[in-house]
Amino acid sequence: MAALTRAQRSNVLFGYDGTKENDPALRWAVEEARLRGLDLMLCYCWHWPYPSGHVDAGVQAVFQRAGENLLRKGARRARALGAQGKVRTLLRREPACDTLVYESDDAELIVVGSHERHRMPAGSTATELPSRTRRPVVVVRGADGGHGLVVAGVDASESADATVGFAIEEAALRECDLRVVHGAWEPGAVPESDLPLFADKAKLFQARAAMLEKVVHPWRRRYPKVHVDVMPLLERPREALLDAAGTADLLVVGDRGTGSLDPLLLGATSSAMLHHAPCTVAIVPAPRYAAQNAA
Known part of the structure; x- marks a missing residue:
């Protein structure tokens, strides 16, 4: 531990x-x-x-x-x-x-x-x-359990850092691997400046892979003994996460993503994971686990 x-x-x-x-x-x-x-x-x-x-x-x-x-x-x-x-x-x-x-x-x-x-x-x-x-x-x-895997579902929102932070803590405590998954195919929930990426899948993949590495890097340094896989996927977030959750002991997602408008409601993807994921689900609010605030 x-x-x-x-x-x-x-x-x-x-x-x-x-x-x-x-x-x-x-x-x-x-x-x-x-x-x-x-x-x-x-x-x-x-x-x-x-x-x-x-x-x-x-x-x-x-x-x-x-x-x-x-x-x-x-x-x-x-x-x-x-x-x-x-x-x-x-x-x-x-x-x-x-x-x-x-x-x-x-x-x-x-x-x-x-x-x-x-x-x-x-x-x-x-x-x-x-x-x-x-x-x-x-x-x-x-x-159910015993897979030895924690999965973190990450998007391009500010909650990504908090999600990865909680997930890597759980992986460290439970001596599990961590898989950070991003379903990149979400054109309806990105700023207009990102829309041209969806016309070139290679550029979209490259941009999202760079985003994931930026989020994960400080946590890798903080917990070097945790094996972390980073998986940007050209799939919709819901499908990507439900597939990854099939072999996970714990799925960690943020409370609201890039497309959430109502502060009183969970994001659509987070809500879908609560209803449909086959494993235990953790919902993490954004500010609590920011890497820059970790002691």
């Missing part, structure tokens, strides 16, 4: 729901906290099934006790899975996404599970959270 080259926040924040389907995500959160030397915070949010003005202290006490019991069970499970730092718990009567955003100030990253194997429902925590928080969000999909 490689030591990171910057200071970290105090914990890995995990959205816990106590279900069997949530266990792969708990495993990931435990491993993430162990590799980074951080505490693990298990957060469970219980839902009040009555109208907001309804008051029933007895029923509320029952829900609270059930939540406390569930969190104790989760903490025991986390320790059984190898948690080495402190395992703390947090019980809230609030929507899960609101709570995770609010509690993320001290979190290095947030881990949540996905119960869906394909497209996730609109409004789920896994789809809503990445667009609302300024922390990386790891959405764990199933228990």
Whole structure:
């Protein structure tokens, strides 16, 4: 395991729901906290099934006790899975996404599970959270793994540096290779000055390869033991990344790319990866992992 080259926040924040389907995500959160030397915070949010003005202290006490019991069970499970730092718990009567955003100030990253194997429902925590928080969000999909590969999806936007930074950290911690992929065929999301490149595929490939090398170079120097492959592809980003994700343990993408207009929404490619990628997906906000700001 490689030591990171910057200071970290105090914990890995995990959205816990106590279900069997949530266990792969708990495993990931435990491993993430162990590799980074951080505490693990298990957060469970219980839902009040009555109208907001309804008051029933007895029923509320029952829900609270059930939540406390569930969190104790989760903490025991986390320790059984190898948690080495402190395992703390947090019980809230609030929507899960609101709570995770609010509690993320001290979190290095947030881990949540996905119960869906394909497209996730609109409004789920896994789809809503990445667009609302300024922390990386790891959405764990199933228990597959063991490929020894992290894939980073990079475009020509300012988020590229942050994406590669988080991805190479994960590769270093997990002793994996890193593959940096860029689907270059995106004429609808480039400045007008770049449009002539699409009339000459050789020039387009050369320009995008140079862009990737510029982004990757400082991170290669910072983590020289990580094997990094750079892959500019003359394909649409969605197809390029879904193909690469088929042999990855983790796919890392930015929250918004060159074509994103609404600051409250994920970029189209990032959203597509959340819904369709076969592996765990990390969504990384732009400013947090800039190489020039790394300690």
